[in-house]
Amino acid sequence: MNGGPPLTGSAFTQKYLDGTPVSALFAFSSNLMPPDGPGQYSPAEYVDLIAFILRENGIESSGAPMPTNPVALDKMIVQK
Ligand code: HEM
Incomplete structure (x- = not known):
């Protein structure tokens, strides 16, 4: 796992x-x-x-650019 674990699945x-x-x-x-x-x-x-990883996992984009502000990222809950 030296290259890291899978980022999908x-x-x-x-x-x-x-x-x-x-x-x-x-x-x-x-x-x-x-x-x-x-x-x-x-x-x-x-x-x-991260947006790319989410997209590869089938998570739909809202169309808005993803914020970099940690407080805003805290409020973005991903539920697959
Ligand atoms: C900026 C580029 C990268 C991003 C965004 C990234 C992202 C991630 C993420 C999200 C995880 C967590 C996966 C999980 O917990 O299931 C992870 C784990 C890991 N990645 Fe990366 N990765 C990057 C580059 C790399 C590279 C270049 C390598 C190795 C050559 C690597 C090796 C690892 C390893 C060994 C883990 C497991 C770490 C642990 O569990 O303590 N990553 N990576």
Whole structure:
């Protein structure tokens, strides 16, 4: 699992897409990813990556750009 666990599928869904706020994915990714340089991207780039991951998981976009503000991300609850 050196390249990391799958970012789609049932384990990922249970952890991040089952009533979980998007802020959890944002905090994990921006604090710990990528392992060789955590935090090296801007908040806007991290939310773009998260939007891509959500889309790959079949989560529909509202059409509005995803916010980078942690309070707003806390209020975005993903329920697959
Ligand atoms: C900025 C790009 C990246 C993003 C947004 C990202 C995102 C994530 C996310 C959301 C998880 C949590 C998965 C889960 O808990 O099921 C994760 C875990 C992990 N990723 Fe990444 N990842 C990135 C790049 C990388 C790269 C380049 C590697 C390795 C070469 C990597 C290795 C890992 C590993 C080993 C874990 C498991 C960490 C743990 O459970 O403590 N990631 N990543």
